[in-house]
Amino acid sequence: MDSGKQSLPPSVELDDPRAEQRRHVARLYGEAVGIIDALRIQSWSEGGLTIAQLRLLWVLREDDGLPVGALAEHLGVNPSTITGHIDRLVKQGLVRREEDAIDRRIVRNYLTDDGRVVVGAVLQVAGTHIINILKRLTPDELDRLERALSDLNRAAVEQRRDAQG
Secondary structure (H helix, E strand, O other): OOOOOOOOOOOOOOOOOHHHHHHHHHHHHHHHHHHHHHHHHHHHOOOOOOOHHHHHHHHHHOOOOOEEHHHHHHOOHHHHHHHHHHHHHHHOOOEEEEOOOOOOOOOEEEOOOHHHHHHHHHHHHHHHHHHHOOOOOHHHHHHHHHHHHHHHHHHHHHHHHOOOO
16 A cells, blocks of 8 residues: 655665655655746747757757767667657757768767757746746745755765766
């Protein structure tokens, strides 16, 4: 029978007195991200892009010129999945393909100027949504959130570093 509680991940110790609080904070975080993501997804879909296409544009924004295989590895999907999305982005004029200057067997994918504009617009809309939400906080609440998110980001960086060895 489901008691409404989520089970603990294996990394959480059963005798940890803060385990319940961490689960509660994780649920709150998930709820906040879900609400904010719903607003962002709405603005993205109004632009005619799918989440998968936006993820590709985001990756190319950070690491322009990746071939399909590297994009697939970065996103954890099969290269054939990426190819169809890149085809559509090329047709939309948001991505261009170029042969690698050294190895012509490699085709690199780059954001076009229009692709950069689209990514910038999505970031601006998403930023506006977040700012409007943050405006509803009192100065004390905003200060606490700033400290908490700084702490969360630090812990996430440490976790990523530890996971990489």
